[in-house]
Amino acid sequence: MTTSHHAPEDPADGLLHDLYGTTARLRDTAPVMRVTGTDGRLAWLVTRYEDVREGLANPLLSLDKRHALPGSYQGLALPPALDANLLNMDPPDHTRIRSLVARAFTRRRVEQLRAPVRRTADALLDAMAPLGRADLIAAYAAPLPIVVICDLLGVPEGDRRDFREWWDAVIAPDPAQPDAGARAKEAVGAILGFFTRLLADKRAHPGDDLLSDLIAARDEGGDRLTEDELMSLAFLILFAGYENTVQLIGNAVLALLSHPEQLAVLRADPSRLPAAVEELQRYDGPVPLAIRRFPVEDVRIAGVTVPAGETVLLSIAGANRDPHRFADPDRLDLGRDASGHLTLGHGVHHCLGAPLARLETQIALGALLERFPDLALDAKPDELAWRPSMRARGLTALPVVF
Template identity: 50%
Template sequence: MSVQPKELFGPEFIRDPYPTYAWLREHDPVHRFLLPQGMPAWLVSRHDDVRAWLADPRLAKDLERFLPPDALPGDHVRDVLTKNMLASDPPRHTRLRRLASKAFTARRVQSLRPHITSLADELLDGMGDEGTTDLIDTLGLLPITVIYELLGVPRRDWEAFRAWSVLGSDEQSTGSEDFETSTKSLKEYTQALIADKRVTPGEDLLSDLIVARDEGDALSDDELVAMVFLLLLGGQETSISLIGATVYHLLGHPEQLALLRAEPERLPSAIEEVLRFDGPAMNASMRFAVEDIEIGGVPIPAGGIVFLGLGSAGHDSAHVPDGDSFDIRRSASKHLAFGHGVHTCIGSALARLEGEIAIGRLLARYGELSLAVHPDDLKWRPGMHFRGPAELPVSYRVEPR
């Protein structure tokens, strides 16, 4: 039986949002609530509604068009948050994605497999044969290293770059002085990196983005900065959360872990099941009604803010039988973890590849793996968009041969 909903985005909800989502799908599938800033918004929770409206142009993404002028304080914040694909609508979105896609092909992603595997093995070597570690801090370095290398960030700058980008992706700090300071530093550093690569291009994604052309069109410097910010957000945080959530749910379902160890060829299906069951994006980024609309019979006025519940959609038993159960044997379902329509995540292939390699190498090396704290004591990422463990202490040991 579904339960009365917890406070949306409060501590209990952040730890486990799915009972609340179940109640909303049954009783209030287009739920009106207030954002922390006091503005009304609507949360859509049923799969079919979420999928349909992800691709409906009557919900727009342009932050500058719909948000009040003071909602994004500071020129630096406005630049990185409003000039990227995620906050754009066609035709600007179409142009940005077309140019980015030229440097982010499936062939390029697959060519990274040997190198990502080598990086994963290096990180596991550093963990040794047994011990206890926070996997978010150790194996979570894999997607960080991959995206920094892809962008061509010099290794000497990684620590500072990581500090700026972590704060820039922290929903709780948005609008704060620290957020603006870090965003300014990230923007200025990226501008200097772009200027350097215009003179001396390298074998990296940022260099490719700089020279990407489509009938004479190219990305401006401001658009390149915003693209870097978006790639950092997607290339680090979502992949780290996917790796953490996969380990967490496998350890919480020992029979599933045993099955995966016995049949490692199920690993791609296991990653897809985690994406459906507890993916790294709890809600799609906010959208705005361009006109008066109705979703599920609920009227939403023009300019109304709408959140499409990706996490809730994955548990909707009207689409996935027994959607609240975790089962890696499940046939690959068309989940919405990476979105749907023109805004489908451009980095989804890389996230899947990193998840498969990280989990595959971890399980191949450590025959003994367990959570080092009680599940109720884990901290989860706060906020309305990202989902995943903020920490994942595990104990591990190589089985004697």
């Protein structure tokens, strides 16, 4: 192992402000590098497609924090009632819990949501239309998945809100705010209180929804779900289903408006939309890094030995722009075969809500482009602000005019 592979660096600035340039340099010079994260803790960053894809499916790379060495980077610090979720589990617990909710996300069940999702999208566009300009994140990309995932879970309309304030405080705190830590702690408390009240209400008033089904599995199924697992699963479904889709829609619209020749191709043939969404996910997806992993024993990655218990960060952004897998990867090409991109994961931890994320993005883009044929950016691309997070890649706002 060379010193370039082992010497700690601070990638925070590069990964935050030049994500694809930084991962391209690392792929070429140090595809498995020990780096220092924004919290000062060490981790191994992996950037080549084949290594990332293999790592996502490698059972020796555990998501369970019990395999982490003391002092290593472990990701978000959440209370047990929110932390007992699929992102911290390996089989067999992962298999047990995933099986309880997987039926809600089959392609057939998701396809039944097509008409309701389109109605929601049209209603949001109706509200935007008279204005002539909008922040597309606040007016469209954020509220659409909130409605969809809350309908799926059975969150009453009176309890719905824009969850971005809570979620941004936890995963994308503003570095200019001196009280960011206190804001994150306050947000976690608010999230915990929200789900505590929601589960109590659903127990008292069950309905025909996913959350009622999960409560029944917990209350009637003996050891099928613990109370912490139930709350953590509800938390994960809501926030993952909301967060990733917001960024996916926003990033996709920006990519299209920044590449008018590709936008023209899609407008000329809307049947390309499903394939286009795959390329848009590859080109600029919402998840720069996969959830951290911990080797259960020493592992070799691209010739580098990573000791047991140290943190491994698999770069989805780096893998999706690897020229050894995707020719001319920095070019948006809606005619490309983008299958095999890793935006939604790979292996047993492949995104449970992948069919729903694809459906929502296809409908969101299709309805938007159909309604506003003259849609354009209302700012220069280099003036747009990105959220200050290595966990999620998305815009703080996307001003458009139509």
